[in-house]
Amino acid sequence: MPTTATLLTFALAAAALVVVPGPSVVYVMTRGVEFGRRAGMVSVAGLEMGSLLHLIATVAGLATLLTAWPAGLQLLQWAGAGYLLWLALDQFRSARPVGRHRPAASAPGCPSTLRLFREGMLIDLLNPGTAMFFLAFLPQFVDPTRGPVAVQIMVLGGCYLVLAVLNDSAYALAAGGLAKRLRGSHGSRRRTATVTGIIYVGLACVAVLV
Incomplete structure (x- = not known):
């Protein structure tokens, strides 16, 4: 097991990293603004499940294998970017103007809990930055000298996940507080969906270029 001093040092370093808004924070904030606090929190749960799977893969040696295979890492980058573009397209579709053949009542509602969780998990799983x-x-x-390496990595990874949950949840709850104001009319929903789609396109570009 890591020493107390090591855990404290790691916690401070990890906190300095997670507090800086990144793709995950942007994602949970867009979900919170679109559909409210509950949707934002479910998205957080999905993201952290993706991080947990990355942690397990690291312990199992899969992350090392992926790094040793540059083409595989690039493939993961493009898969992540493609998924974000698919989400952006879905947002742009929901932002279409209301007409005679698409009344306001047909405006899309909040995605299911399973869909929100799955999307968050896939976004993190397809992020090579998390694996690295x-x-x-x-x-x-x-x-x-402090014991099995795998156990130490799991303990440190668990510490990081706790910090990530607290940080992402704070952003999701703050963004969720704006949801009612921005969803008051169909026009505001359209604008929110358009902005969200543009954000997803930006995240896709970051996933490929970084």
């Missing part, structure tokens, strides 16, 4: 974080950052705080 667990592979490159966590081992710096591992001391082989």
